[in-house]
Amino acid sequence: MPRRVTALKAAGVVVFVVVALLGDRPQLLLAGVAALGFALLVFRDLYAPVRLAAGEDGLIVGGLAGKERISWNDVDRIRVDSRRRYGLTTELLEIDAGDQIHLFSRFDLGESVYDVAEALMRLRP
Known part of the structure; x- marks a missing residue:
């Protein structure tokens, strides 16, 4: 998360x-x-600065309610949802994990959602 x-x-x-x-x-x-x-x-932002972490065994999604582990086997889809409305483009990283959908913006990730999606696809077995 950018400090600014x-x-x-x-x-x-x-x-x-x-x-x-x-x-x-x-x-x-x-x-x-x-x-x-x-x-x-x-x-x-101060309590849970890291919203998403990834490793060989899966993902860790964090927030105010705590952290949740998601195995790569439970991840159905990783994609970037880009929408244009009122002259603005909104891009969200969408992680579909069964009954749950996790959405992350550039501000949540601190990087481009496209770069993060690409990195997750490389990590995913």
């Missing part, structure tokens, strides 16, 4: 706390919710 993205999220917390303190009642509620949302994202 976490720093921007932390700056968002500060900005929305200031808006909440200086604003009127409706602004307090909206800015408070936004500050809380950014704070949760910062906490996630």
Whole structure:
């Protein structure tokens, strides 16, 4: 995870706390919710900085709820989902593991989703 993205999220917390303190009642509620949302994202980035790890025996997917091991035998598909909407392109690494689908963005991985997908395909037996 790039540190500058976490720093921007932390700056968002500060900005929305200031808006909440200086604003009127409706602004307090909206800015408070936004500050809380950014704070949760910062906490996630600091608590679980590694979202995906891979090795010869499979994958480790991490998040706020903990880490989960996924064997290569359980991985059905690895692909990049690219969508263009409102002039923006969103790319997500999609790992289909039976009943679960894990999605990772460039910000989750710290690298291009295409590069990570290629590396996972090379590791996968």
